[in-house]
Amino acid sequence: MNRLYQIIMFVLLSFLFVILQSTFFSPKHLGIFYPDLNLIFVVFLGLFSEVKGSAIIALGNGFMMDVLSGNLIGLYSLSRLSLFLVLKGLSTHVYAQSRITQVIGLFCSTLFSWGFIWIGLKMRTDFRISFGEIMAQSFVNTIVGLPLFWLIKNLYARVQA
Amino acid sequence: MxxxxxxxxxxxxxxxxxxxxxxxxxxxxxQVGDSFSSFILTLTYYPQKLIFILTGEIVSAWQNYIELVGVRNENERLRNEIRKLRQEKFHLWEAELQNDRLKKLLGLKGNSTYDVVSANVIAGSPSILRSQVVIIDKGSENGISQGMPVATYEGIVGRILLVGEKSSEVILITDDISAVDAYIHRTRARGIVKGTGGGCIMEYLEKKADVSVGDKVISSGKDGFFPKEVVIGTVVETEASGGFIRARVLPDMDLNSLEEVVVILKLPKEKVLNE
Incomplete structure (x- = not known):
């Protein structure tokens, strides 16, 4: 029963983050200094979640991002799934509870995610986001990510209990 | 695992x-309009609309009761009046030029008019990769379909990219993949207005064309998407580009703070989006 609650919680959180990203935290209003709540959420899933359906939740989150941003379907879906799998693989080799690990995880995950999209798109079309902008977003995600991790972890612990 | x-x-x-x-x-x-994407769009409509209504109410309450009550209403009224006068002035100018042209070209067909649906902008794109996308609170149940042009009373905004039952995605003219066939209003010099991610440029203007800063740019209606003679923006800079002239065009409205738009119920001649 607990597992079902956890899956429901993650699905609802994923949906909530997509809604917040398209309203209050839309890059249309905030520019490059917007926190990518969905990426932070996928990093959380990759580092901490023990739920087996997490990969599908990460994929679904990316799909919703693709639909709402008018992007090519698959761009965010596959980059987020890929990020999740890499983090899941690495999470057994690192101490994920450490703040330093979380900071590095958030920063590098943003770079990884953009790298994936950059190489994928560069093969077909222009990519207008500069390296400086990607670095700026990595910093913002790291700063916003830590308190968000704390919030989701508390919620996760309550559902697990 | x-x-x-x-x-x-x-x-x-x-x-x-x-x-x-x-x-x-x-x-x-x-094929943008697949049913699963439309379903996602409809699913997100309710919370987005709820947030839009709540924030609208809070902002409105703040402005009406806490800030200067009378000044806001007065300001709103004057702005509307200025908008109407600008519109009127432009139409008079347009009529004058059209009159001159019609004196020379007898038998020219008049512009056809279309029905419109007004809509609120309830959300924006969640991705910086394509930030020039907004979501409006009207969809297929209001007669909207893919490719229809979207405008405000000040000019063209963009066109419908994806339609859900209750909401739709609009790709703005400032987006990289947008292109509008256009004229310089004063001289009828023709070119293509393309989005650059944050603004617009008019390309393929002939080198001998008479284009100067301050000229109004209007749609030609020849691209099959947008109706004829709707304002796109104003030329703010010109430069030579190979055998052509390139002009930077500033849309007449601020596309980053759009609140209300109208969807022109005009079906595109060809349903091609990423041309």
Whole structure:
């Protein structure tokens, strides 16, 4: 029963983050200094979640991002799934509870995610986001990510209990 | 799951190659209006609309009761009046030029008019990769379909990219993949207005064309999407570009703070989006 609650919680959180990203935290209003709540959420899933359906939740989150941003379907879906799998693989080799690990995880995950999209798109079309902008977003995600991790972890612990 | 944990890099590489193949396929034959995407759009409509209404109420209450009550209403009224006068002035100018042209060209057909549906902008794109996309609170149940032009009373905004039952996605004219066939209003010099991600440029204007800063740019209606003679923006800079002139065009309204738009119920002649 607990597992079902956890899956429901993650699905609802994923949906909530997509809604917040398209309203209050839309890059249309905030520019490059917007926190990518969905990426932070996928990093959380990759580092901490023990739920087996997490990969599908990460994929679904990316799909919703693709639909709402008018992007090519698959761009965010596959980059987020890929990020999740890499983090899941690495999470057994690192101490994920450490703040330093979380900071590095958030920063590098943003770079990884953009790298994936950059190489994928560069093969077909222009990519207008500069390296400086990607670095700026990595910093913002790291700063916003830590308190968000704390919030989701508390919620996760309550559902697990 | 154990295999995934042991070989994350390998999995990532496989996914990456899959992604590049997938993306290239989508670019060549993109069918935007698939039903699952429309379902996602409809699913997100309710919370987005709720947030839009709540924030609208809070902002409105703040402005009406806490800030200067009378000044806001007065300001609103004056702004509307200025907008109407500007519109009137432009129409008079337009009529004068049209009159001159019609004196020379007898038998020219008049502009046809279309029905419109007004809509609120309830959300924006969640991705910086394509930030020039907004979501409006009207969809297929209001008669909207893919490719229909979207405007404000000040000019063209963009066109419908994806339609849900209750909401739709609008791609703005400032987006990279947008293009509008256009004229310089004063001289009828023709070119293509393209989005640059944050603004617009008018390309392929003939070198001998008479274009100067301050000229109004209007749609020609020849691209099959937008109706004829709707304002796109104003020329703010010109430069030579190869055998052509390139002009930077500033849309007349602030596309970053759009609140209300109208969808012109005009079906595109060809349903092609990523031309």
């Amino acid at each position: 154990r295999f995934l944990r042991r070989h994350p890099i390998l999995i990532s590489i496989v996914l990456f190659f899959f992604a590049t193949q997938f993306i290239s396929l989508r670019y060549e034959g993109r």
